[in-house]
Amino acid sequence: MTTMISVDEALVIIKAKIKPLVNQQTVILPNALGKTLAEDIISPMNVPVYQNSAMDGYAFHYKEMPANAEKTLENIGTSFAGTPFEGELREGQCIRIMTGAKIPENADTVIEQEKVTVNDNQISISSGIKQGQNVRHIGEDIAQGSVVLSSGQKLGAAQMGVLASLGLASLKIKRPIRVAIFSSGDEICSIGESLHGSQIYDSNRYTISGLLKDLGVDVIDLGVIPDNRESITRALLQGASEADMVITSGGVSVGDADYIKQCLQESGQIHFSKLHLKPGRPLTFGQLNKTHFFGLPGNPVAVMVTFMYFVRPAIKMLMGHKDISLFQFKVPCQTSLRKLPGRTEIQRGVLEQDPKLGLVVKTTGKQGSGVLSSMCKGNCFIYLDHESQSINTGDNVTVHPFSSF
Secondary structure, eight states: OOOOBOHHHHHHHHHHHOOOOOOEEEEEGGGOTTOBBSSOEEOSSOBSSSOEESSSEEEEOGGGSOTTSOEEEEEEEEEBTTBOOOSOOOTTEEEEEOTTOBOOTTOOEEEEGGGEEEETTEEEEOSOOOTTTTEEOTTSSBOTTSEEEOTTOBOOHHHHHHHHHTTOOEEEEEOOOEEEEEEEOTTEEOTTSOOOTTOEEOOHHHHHHHHHHHTTOEEEEEEEEOSSHHHHHHHHHHHHHHOSEEEEESOOSSSTTOOHHHHHHHHSEEEEOOBSEESOOSOEEEEETTEEEEEEOSSHHHHHHHIIIIIHHHHHHHHTOSOOOOOOEEEEBSSOBOOOTTSEEEEEEEEEEETTTEEEEEEOSOOOTTOTHHHHHOSEEEEEOTTOOOBOTTOEEEEEEGGGO
């Protein structure tokens, strides 16, 4: 008899079995978006390279300012971003300066243009100025020799901008993870085909493919595989030979024609195959040689839940990501929820702003694992852990926004 384990136990097993891939490749910066760094990025320079102004205004030396009196300074030139002032400031002088422009060596303070009175080539400054205000110092943003980005970090738009600011034309990234997917079941029909008898269209493969591509994974689509041992074994071995991970949907329950676990047991090994979880109890995690395997349930919502909570962190670990935790917080629940201790339950919810209570959550309605439309209506999961009990209206519950996945 298969042992049923908790969600926390399953995640411990996954973390123990999966190690980051070591393969890496060099890409030019424009092609690095969404990829994972394979090395620490050490800054080759200071950013900013020189002291510059944070404001449009006037640069001068703070020693010119008396303690509690107005000061008049002569404006002797202008410093533009890219075209600095080349002269030297003397006593009683200042220069007009633009945002990002270099500050002369013998100036240390910038006053905003809105805070001065201009009269021909002279400006008048009132007291209350702080030394060094509106000055960006050398290396203030990034110091030369410092670690700017760490290995294992995913490159988004902000990271791309930082790398470009350092003049880095290319970098080393982890090679993309390759994942082979297929659906199994004689009742499954591919889109574009006509349904016959009790057939249904295969939505799971497109859901899984979309979730994988959002993670930057290369997908190998093996299609729909008939419910027989030979076909399933052949598909599993093909996937294992071409990919770092194989993901299937359906065929992992206890039905007479559910062959996935049998074929996996014969060709590889099973680490676990049943969870104290709703939806998603019949989740299988195993191995085919060096290729990791996830057998997801057949119900569409259970596919998305098990992917997000188990497959997603596994893929991020393969990529070498350091942080695989989920963003979560507690909010009042506007729906009463029935639950007994002894299993984790994950419901689809809608986070919304209440005029009086602030952020609150309610369920999307019917929580059947075949109600895929609820994933479109919702914007979060309501996470009820293994030991939690029924929730009364107004009780706080843990939520995981879809955006955190």
